[in-house]
Amino acid sequence: MNPSIFEQGLPQTPANYVALSPLTFIERSAAIYPDYPAVVHGDIRRDWATTWARCRRLASALLARGLQTGDTVAAMLPNVPAMFEAHFGVPLAGCVLNTLNIRLDAEAIAYMLEHGEARAVLVDPEFSEVIEAAVAKLARKPLIIDVDDAEYAGGPRRIGELEYEALLAEGDPEHPYRLPDDEWQAISLNYTSGTTGKPKGVVYHHRGAYLNAVSNLLEWAMPHHPVYLWTLPMFHCNGWCFPWTIAAHAGVNVCLRRVEAGRVMDLIADEGVTHFSGAPIILNGLVNLPDEQKRDFDHPVKVTTAGAPPPASVIAGVEALGIEVTHVYGLTEVYGPVTVCAWHEAWNALPPEERARLKARQGVRYHMLEALCVVDPENLEPVPKDGTTVGEILMRGNNVMKGYLKNEDATREALAGGWYHTGDLAVWHADGYLEIKDRAKDIIISGGENISTIEVEDAIYAHPAVEEAAVVARPDEKWGETPCAFVKLKAGCEDVGEAEIIAHCRERLAHFKAPKTVIFTELPKTSTGKIQKFVLREKARNR
Structure with a gap:
């Protein structure tokens, strides 16, 4: 097939094509x-x-x-x-x-x-x-x-x-x-x-x-x-x-x-800060400042937050300070945030609790993300936009990573079928906004940082008194989530307590990765012996 007239005599040259770079x-x-x-x-x-x-x-x-x-x-x-x-x-x-x-x-x-x-x-x-x-x-x-x-x-x-x-x-x-x-x-x-x-x-x-x-x-x-x-x-x-x-x-x-909440407040007021970003822990710190450390400012201030969805009360508290909150979502593999809870003016008339609920959603794709969908991980078919059917988030676009360095297998798996597979589970609402419901790979997001449950479990298992261990996320008002460990001790080791397990982990891990809570119990398992983490997550939430 001959090239079209638009592909003839119209070469790409330094005059009409340059590499995009920040x-x-x-x-x-x-x-x-x-x-x-x-x-x-x-x-x-x-x-x-x-x-x-x-x-x-x-x-x-x-x-x-x-x-x-x-x-x-x-x-x-x-x-x-x-x-x-x-x-x-x-x-x-x-x-x-x-x-x-x-x-x-x-x-x-x-x-x-x-x-x-x-x-x-x-x-x-x-x-x-x-x-x-x-x-x-x-x-x-x-x-x-x-x-x-x-x-x-x-x-x-x-x-x-x-x-x-x-x-x-x-x-x-x-x-x-x-x-x-x-x-x-x-x-x-x-x-x-x-x-x-x-x-x-x-x-x-x-x-x-x-x-x-x-x-x-x-x-x-x-x-x-x-x-x-x-x-x-x-x-x-x-x-x-x-x-x-x-x-x-x-x-x-x-x-x-x-980052110290009082210092953040001072800089907003004294330097005329208009924008900042961070995990919900930053917002929580501002809301809980003593009244004498809170400052008045008369210029618009906006914050983007990501990670575990901030509680409605925190969003409401930050906005009461005069700071407008925008919720975004992303991963390291996509250059940070690539979805945003794009705001509708009509939502401003809603009660504060409803506005906060809407703001906690992860939203719709960024302009530069080519495509975003929530699919059944078994057949990759889009899930219904009913707000209840859970599926995996897939992404495609120029702001997806090149891949994983020196790891072709992981790169191939992550980018299979022409999509980046996030491993995050979400529902799709009727208006096209997504809302994350779980982390398929059990990642804990604490203060905006990812913590591998496997890594924490390995550290716990290194303690000679531990027979079985499983780690899940526990909701935390300050950090968003913190590691909660469920541990079964070996017979005769019942004198080992929570403080000892935490100290043991801190010797082997960065301190923020160590569990903040340790619960000693039998671990629920399936008929094939697999630990039922969904049961443990529920226990951690109700602890």
């Missing part, structure tokens, strides 16, 4: 709004021209140190300016940014550094000890770069070859701006715990990062020059792509290395 956002903002504020952190106030020059210095210095296109640069940093700069400087060098969860232990970090083949690591002094322990386990040692922060009360603790500012001094502030040759090129690596085995390395590409960053603007109708408070960890799904989103609209990044 690097273009910061280059544009620095050119158009060079003197507009970009970063606020304690006494630090930097504009977009300065921030862009620092990102270019970082890229230049990494290349001068021998890093090459496709090399991994890890970051063990809280929400400080260097973490924001790494989201541009690292990919500008052609490298891949691996933001590490600052709550993890040395063993998990060591695995990620080795599996991701990190050539360099940026480390905050608060996490020097865990990085030092992690690197000691590696055969090939990465370049360690200390990132001092005046806002850290503990002061500097150097373990690296040089400090971040010294590294930037080696770089060129005029380092050439260059987009990737291919928008499919990796921009970042994010590890997700999953439910079994080692953490999986989720690979993002430039195209997906660009599109999801733009989607954030659209879903929030975000105006130019927003003031964004970093309550959401930038290590989590690259801060839901918001480093790139804020650069696109030349906004202000108000950094916050530790």
Whole structure:
């Protein structure tokens, strides 16, 4: 078949086709709004021209140190300016940014550094000890770069070859701006715990990062020059792509290395914060502030929240403070949030309880997500939109990951049939909005972080007194969910108590993964001996 007339003499050239990359956002903002504020952190106030020059210095210095296109640069940093700069400087060098969860232990970090083949690591002094322990386990040692922060009360603790500012001094502030040759090129690596085995390395590409960053603007109708408070960890799904989103609209990044409700309230009032994001625990903290710590502000403030649906009372309490809540949903594999509870003006007339119930739904697809459906996992047929039939959420679009690093089997399984299989179970309402009912793989979402029940169970089983164990999510007003362990002890070990099991787990896991509740009991099983976790979940809810 001959090509159509529209495919003849109309070639793709550099004049009419360029790779999509969020690097273009910061280059544009620095050119158009060079003197507009970009970063606020304690006494630090930097504009977009300065921030862009620092990102270019970082890229230049990494290349001068021998890093090459496709090399991994890890970051063990809280929400400080260097973490924001790494989201541009690292990919500008052609490298891949691996933001590490600052709550993890040395063993998990060591695995990620080795599996991701990190050539360099940026480390905050608060996490020097865990990085030092992690690197000691590696055969090939990465370049360690200390990132001092005046806002850290503990002061500097150097373990690296040089400090971040010294590294930037080696770089060129005029380092050439260059987009990737291919928008499919990796921009970042994010590890997700999953439910079994080692953490999986989720690979993002430039195209997906660009599109999801733009989607954030659209879903929030975000105006130019927003003031964004970093309550959401930038290590989590690259801060839901918001480093790139804020650069696109030349906004202000108000950094916050530790989230404390009183401090959040002060920054909203004093810095004129217009937007922030995070798990329901952040909302809960604001609602429960003592009256003397609550502040008045007369400008609009919006928050997106995700994870375990916030209780209606929390949503109502936050909105009573003058903060508009938007509920979103996503996963590490899709660059963070990709669905939103898009609001209808008519719903404003509903009673507060009904509004909160509607806001707790996970909603409809982002603009840049191509398709979303809830299907019967057995035959992949869409479930009825009746609000009661449970099915699995499937997604398709440019903001689905490239796949899992060095794990072709898991990638093939996750993307089978041309859909990303989330493993999350939901119902579909008549208006097309979805509402999550369960996590098919038993993941616990605590304070916005995923916890594998299998990992916690393995730690419990390592205790010599434990015969059987199962872990499920227990609803928690502060954290959304926390691990609840059901344990059967061996005969003669009845003197072992809850505190001992929790302490035992904390020796083997990051503390947030350890169970907060331990119930000693016989475990309900099916006729084939499988533990009935749905029974345990019900017990945990009613505890």
